Amino acid sequence: MGSRAGPAAPRADPAYNPAVTESSCPFCRIVSGEAAATVLHRDEVVIAFRDIAPRAPTHILLAPCRHVSSVLELGDGDGPLLARLFGVAADLARSEGIAENGFRIVANTGPWSGQSVGHLHFHLLGGRSLGWPPG
Numbered sequence: 001m002g003s004r005a006g007p008a009a010p011r012a013d014p015a016y017n018p019a020v021t022e023s024s025c026p027f028c029r030i031v032s033g034e035a036a037a038t039v040l041h042r043d044e045v046v047i048a049f050r051d052i053a054p055r056a057p058t059h060i061l062l063a064p065c066r067h068v069s070s071v072l073e074l075g076d077g078d079g080p081l082l083a084r085l086f087g088v089a090a091d092l093a094r095s096e097g098i099a100e101n102g103f104r105i106v107a108n109t110g111p112w113s114g115q116s117v118g119h120l121h122f123h124l125l126g127g128r129s130l131g132w133p134p135g
């Protein structure tokens with residue numbers, strides 16, 4: 001298990017430098033209010049805010065308020081968190097007017113995915129036709 005060699009991940013890729021500590025984590029700073037963001041939803045477990053560099057007419061990030069590095073850190077106990085997060089995403093899709101035409105929810109995970117912030121987040125993308133498969 002885990003010993004089979006796959007293609008080496010591009011760990012030297014300068015674009016892959018996710019924050020790993022809460023003090024330096026840009027999304028923890030948004031949760032705490034130290035950093036500004038256009039926050040659309042906030043409760044005790046989930047925050048949703050507009051992406052600073054939108055890739056689609058609607059581009060919202062949904063994240064747990066507590067620092068979780070990625071999908072790989074989730075466990076069985078995170079069911080309620082994920083249910084809330086996807087419920088909020090669906091509500092926002094409706095309020096943004098993208099529910100009918102369709103949208104995408106994606107969590108980049110690890111260097112080959114392009115994950116750039118090491119605080120779990122789901123992109124909610126919509127408002128235009130989205131290509132498949134993603135690049």
Ligand code: 5GP
Pocket residue numbers: 026035037038049050051052053054061107108114115116117118
């Ligand atoms: P990833 O590349 O990790 O999948 O997604 C990170 C996303 O966070 C990117 O789309 C990027 O534009 C966005 N982002 C990075 N820093 C900030 C920030 O300080 N504020 C906001 N609102 N978005 C950010």
Ligand code: ZN
Pocket residue numbers: 021022025026027028029066067068118119
């Ligand atoms: Zn964080």
